[in-house]
Amino acid sequence: MSTIAMTPGFTYTKGMKKKDDSKAQKILDAAAQIILTQGVTNLSTIKIAKNVGIAQSNVYAYFENKQTLLTNLYERELNRIDQFDDFASVLTSEHALNTRIEAYVHAVCHYAVTNPDSLTLIEAIKSIDTIEPSVAERQTKITSLLNEGIEQGYLKPVPINLMLATVFHIAHQHGLNIQNHQYTRDTYPLEKIENMILDAIKVV
Numbered sequence: 275m276s277t278i279a280m281t282p283g284f285t286y287t288k289g290m291k292k293k294d295d296s297k298a299q300k301i302l303d304a305a306a307q308i309i310l311t312q313g314v315t316n317l318s319t320i321k322i323a324k325n326v327g328i329a330q331s332n333v334y335a336y337f338e339n340k341q342t343l344l345t346n347l348y349e350r351e352l353n354r355i356d357q358f359d360d361f362a363s364v365l366t367s368e369h370a371l372n373t374r375i376e377a378y379v380h381a382v383c384h385y386a387v388t389n390p391d392s393l394t395l396i397e398a399i400k401s402i403d404t405i406e407p408s409v410a411e412r413q414t415k416i417t418s419l420l421n422e423g424i425e426q427g428y429l430k431p432v433p434i435n436l437m438l439a440t441v442f443h444i445a446h447q448h449g450l451n452i453q454n455h456q457y458t459r460d461t462y463p464l465e466k467i468e469n470m471i472l473d474a475i476k477v478v
Contacts, residue, residue, distance in 0.1 A: 298336045300326050302347050306395055314398040317344075348399045351392045358385050365415040375423050376472065378416070383445040383468050387459065390449030397446065429475050437475050444471050 304325035308317050319340060323330040337343040356362040361381040367374050386393055420437055423429035429437065448467050452459055 297326075297328075297332075298346075301333055301336055301343070302350060305343055305347055306391075309395055309398050310391055314344075314402060319343075344399050344402065348396060351396050354389065354392055355381075355385055358389070361385070365419060371422060371426055371428055374419060375428065376468070378419060379441055379445075379468050379471050380464075382441055383448065383464055383471070386445035386449035387452060387464060388449075390446065390453045393442070393446040393449065427477055430477055432475075440474050441471055444474075 301322060304322045305317060307325065308321050312321075317340070319330050319333045322343075323333050326333075333343070337346065359381050364374060364377040364381055367377070369377070416438070417434050420429060420434050424431050444467065448462070451457060
């Protein structure tokens with residue numbers, strides 16, 4: 275999917291019409307709120323328009339269709355991860371393999387605790403079969419890192435998608451547990467959660 279550079283942390287994707295950045299962000303914010311409170315299957319442009327206080331036709335003035343809107347929302351959340359805690363540099367670092375993998379796990383866990391709703395949005399949009407955002411370049415870097423870990427005998431020789439799910443879902447659930455007041459950050463320090471994930475994916 276082609277992208278057009280916009281303001282920092284945001285891009286226009288194919289099917290999105292270049293207009294007022296702030297209005298586009300308000301539309302995406304409204305969509306995010308509906309997904310978080312009502313579920314992705316209950317998202318509609320009518321609800322989005324009502325939340326923003328605009329006509330439904332104005333939503334289509336910015337986004338070609340609902341799928342384009344969801345794709346833009348998905349990629350916005352991925353961009354936020356990349357910019358958080360210098361996450362993107364973890365994947366291109368010249369540091370030792372174990373340092374890069376540990377930094378990757380730390381970055382995901384730290385983001386999950388700070389922004390659990392963002393990961394909820396990513397999960398929700400991924401669950402829609404018709405939504406296939408283009409995240410090839412970023413995903414390839416993560417996959418390459420984990421494959422290198424397997425090849426060097428540092429990580430367990432298991433399918434990469436299972437390893438990714440282990441990192442993502444444990445971190446996300448921990449963030450949700452804190453958000454839902456099941457326990458506090460101090461109850462289970464981030465280092466303990468990171469070590470649990472690393473113990474699950476590293477060769478013993």
